[in-house]
Amino acid sequence: MAMGDKAVKLIQTTALAALFMLAVPLTASASLGGNFGSVQADQARLHGTLQSTANSTYTIHELKAPTGLVVREYVSTSTGEVFAVTWQGPTKPDLQQVLGSYFQTFKSALQSQKTSRLHRAPIMINQSGLVVQMGGHMRFVVGRAYVPSMVPGNVQMEEIR
Amino acid sequence: MNWLTCNMTCKPARQFIALALSALLVSLVGCSSTPPATSGGGGQGGGSGNVANISVDGGPEGNYGNGAFTSVTICVPGSTTQCQTIGGILVDTGSYGLRIEASVLTITPPQQTDSSNNPIVECGIFGSGFTWGPVQTVDMTIAGESASSMPIQVMGSANFPDSDAPGFCTDNGAEVGTSADLNTVESLGANGILGVGNLVQDCGTACTQSGASNPGTYSSCPTASTCVTANEPLASQVVNPVSLFATDNNGVVVELPGFSNGETTTVNGQLIFGIGTETNNGLGNATIYNVDTTFANLSTEFDGVTYTDAAFLDTGSEALFFLDSSVTGLPQCTDDELYCPSGNVNLTANIEGFSNGNSGTVNFTVGNGDDLISGSFNAISILGGLGVDASNNSLYFDWGLPFFYGTNVYVALDGATTPGGTGPYVAY
Numbered sequence: 259m260a261m262g263d264k265a266v267k268l269i270q271t272t273a274l275a276a277l278f279m280l281a282v283p284l285t286a287s288a289s290l291g292g293n294f295g296s297v298q299a300d301q302a303r304l305h306g307t308l309q310s311t312a313n314s315t316y317t318i319h320e321l322k323a324p325t326g327l328v329v330r331e332y333v334s335t336s337t338g339e340v341f342a343v344t345w346q347g348p349t350k351p352d353l354q355q356v357l358g359s360y361f362q363t364f365k366s367a368l369q370s371q372k373t374s375r376l377h378r379a380p381i382m383i384n385q386s387g388l389v390v391q392m393g394g395h396m397r398f399v400v401g402r403a404y405v406p407s408m409v410p411g412n413v414q415m416e417e418i419r
Numbered sequence: 420m421n422w423l424t425c426n427m428t429c430k431p432a433r434q435f436i437a438l439a440l441s442a443l444l445v446s447l448v449g450c451s452s453t454p455p456a457t458s459g460g461g462g463q464g465g466g467s468g469n470v471a472n473i474s475v476d477g478g479p480e481g482n483y484g485n486g487a488f489t490s491v492t493i494c495v496p497g498s499t500t501q502c503q504t505i506g507g508i509l510v511d512t513g514s515y516g517l518r519i520e521a522s523v524l525t526i527t528p529p530q531q532t533d534s535s536n537n538p539i540v541e542c543g544i545f546g547s548g549f550t551w552g553p554v555q556t557v558d559m560t561i562a563g564e565s566a567s568s569m570p571i572q573v574m575g576s577a578n579f580p581d582s583d584a585p586g587f588c589t590d591n592g593a594e595v596g597t598s599a600d601l602n603t604v605e606s607l608g609a610n611g612i613l614g615v616g617n618l619v620q621d622c623g624t625a626c627t628q629s630g631a632s633n634p635g636t637y638s639s640c641p642t643a644s645t646c647v648t649a650n651e652p653l654a655s656q657v658v659n660p661v662s663l664f665a666t667d668n669n670g671v672v673v674e675l676p677g678f679s680n681g682e683t684t685t686v687n688g689q690l691i692f693g694i695g696t697e698t699n700n701g702l703g704n705a706t707i708y709n710v711d712t713t714f715a716n717l718s719t720e721f722d723g724v725t726y727t728d729a730a731f732l733d734t735g736s737e738a739l740f741f742l743d744s745s746v747t748g749l750p751q752c753t754d755d756e757l758y759c760p761s762g763n764v765n766l767t768a769n770i771e772g773f774s775n776g777n778s779g780t781v782n783f784t785v786g787n788g789d790d791l792i793s794g795s796f797n798a799i800s801i802l803g804g805l806g807v808d809a810s811n812n813s814l815y816f817d818w819g820l821p822f823f824y825g826t827n828v829y830v831a832l833d834g835a836t837t838p839g840g841t842g843p844y845v846a847y
Contacts, residue, residue, distance in 0.1 A: 304631075305630075305631035323631065324630075324631045324632040325625055325631070325632060325633070325634040326625065326634075326713070327634070348622075348623075348625060348634060348713070348714075349544050349587070349634040349635075349636065350544055350587065351587065352586050352587040352590070352591070353587075353590040353591070353593065354586060354590065354591040354593075361591070361593070364590075364593060365590075365592075365593035368593055368594060368597050368599065369593070369596070369597055371597060371598060376484065376737055376738075376755060376756075376757075376792065377483055377486070377547070377598075377606070377607060377608035377609070377737065378486075378509075378545070378546070378547040378608075378735050378736055378737055379547055379736070379737055379738065379740065379755075379756060379804065380546060380547065380740055380756055380804070380805065380806065380807050381546075381547065381548065381598075381599055382755075382756045382805070382807075391805075391807040392546070392807060393546040393547070393740065393806060393807035393815065393817070394546040394807070394815065395513030395514060395545065395546050395616075395715075395731055395733050395735070395736075395817070396513060396514035396515060396543065396544065396545055396546075396614065396616070396621060397515070397618060397621070397622070397623070397713075397714060397715065398546075398714035398715070398716060398731070399544055399546065400729075400807050400815060401807060402807065414745075
């Protein structure tokens with residue numbers, strides 16, 4: 259189940275690179291469906307450190323913000339696109355930032371969801387074009403979002419954490 | 420209750436009957452206990468000494484499955500006349516502090532301000548959504564316990580509308596007006612939330628800091644639309660009321676009786692304050708499972724895999740939300756995130772302390788979520804659903820209210836001294 263056995267490469271960014279990333283225009287921020295440039299934009303927005311782990315199918319870019327929030331962005335090796343984003347921490351990231359162009363889809367799906375007798379349950383959007391799951395409890399918030407059609411064929415969704 | 424049994428085609432009628440029945444029950448409770456000027460139905464509460472009554476009764480809207488409700492009395496600080504008793508307050512071991520919907524308030528507690536005299540307004544992030552509203556100060560009483568000059572959050576205040584909340588809080592408005600917007604009684608299904616979990620403040624040290632280390636939970640708002648992140652001192656943060664009690668202040672015990680057949684109309688229990696401080700809250704032979712001090716989580720092993728630091732015991736969760744279909748083999752319901760096996764399925768997991776080495780087996784049952792949630796029963800012990808993937812290489816395991824039926828659970832506060840050692844921990 260663990261990712262560790264698949265990891266073949268570890269890339270640590272330098273302080274210089276982090277400084278450069280702060281100069282990336284915030285308008286470039288568009289993670290899900292974006293490219294590595296959008297990962298860098300997210301890093302700047304989160305004031306985070308970046309650690310990248312790659313296997314033959316995808317690279318995980320793990321952003322750690324000073325608040326304790328951890329955001330992981332999964333970039334496909336073949337397409338260069340971010341096909342999944344996950345987060346965990348005392349609070350959540352700005353979803354407009356991490357969902358990028360998929361934010362409007364998320365917004366529409368959430369607003370069309372009916373209320374039920376489930377009042378305090380995880381938030382789940384499950385569409386053919388977008389899956390978003392959020393849950394946890396106060397001071398422990400977790401979530402993930404992915405685009406099913408962009409997930410590389412040989413990737414099991416249990417890997418996306 | 421068999422006469423209520425019918426298929427999905429008569430669901431509206433069932434809901435109406437359930438609503439009418441809840442109203443009847445509420446009025447009966449109201450007559451027998453005569454609480455002072457209680458607002459809203461559900462969880463009329465009452466109690467004395469260190470014992471507050473709690474009820475799984477559908478809540479003030481009569482439609483809340485698996486919510487334990489109580490009542491609190493709040494006063495303008497120092498006043499004995501500007502007071503209000505509010506029922507329908509959800510008991511939540513997954514959060515910290517008291518939150519009240521603005522629409523049920525009949526008193527006006529003073530607004531908390533910063534050193535520049537600007538109002539402090541807060542964003543509360545829950546697993547199920549967000550709250551937004553001003554921090555105000557009250558004297559609170561529950562059963563025989565009191566907390567003076569306590570900061571609380573008022574949700575859904577007209578003075579600070581959701582539309583002005585920070586983008587991260589409302590997801591840039593995406594969650595405003597949806598089921599994730601907890602700032603109305605209708606959406607929350609409760610008049611308020613009483614957060615009595617393991618931690619003391621609802622944010623902690625991070626919110627006292629400047630710059631990027633501050634998650635932005637608290638805002639300083641010269642006007643509703645000009646809020647900026649506040650550096651909120653620990654003593655000013657919305658706080659677990661138990662930590663402010665003069666005695667019985669090291670934790671709580673949640674006692675809800677078990678029941679047969681997986682579902683029932685109403686369950687009455689007790690929220691007892693203190694651990695080992697009175698004759699009614701001793702640990703006995705309960706096993707202690709410590710939780711971490713950042714997330715207040717412990718661990719759970721299921722089917723040979725341990726989900727480390729990603730499990731919690733949460734009265735505020737309506738089901739056992741755990742893992743996903745690929746791990747459990749249980750099919751997901753069509754309409755929501757519940758599990759929908761065709762019949763009841765018996766499962767086993769092990770709860771493990773975060774770091775104290777204690778481990779215990781839990782046997783539990785998951786039934787058909789669609790059938791259970793569409794019925795008229797307020798308490799459902801066999802309700803299960805999907806958890807969400809955490810990013811630390813684990814799925815999460817939310818032991819929600821079904822876990823508590825028939826098991827007395829002790830929740831010890833972070834840093835508190837108890838006969839079982841220093842908190843935070845849970846024990847049962």
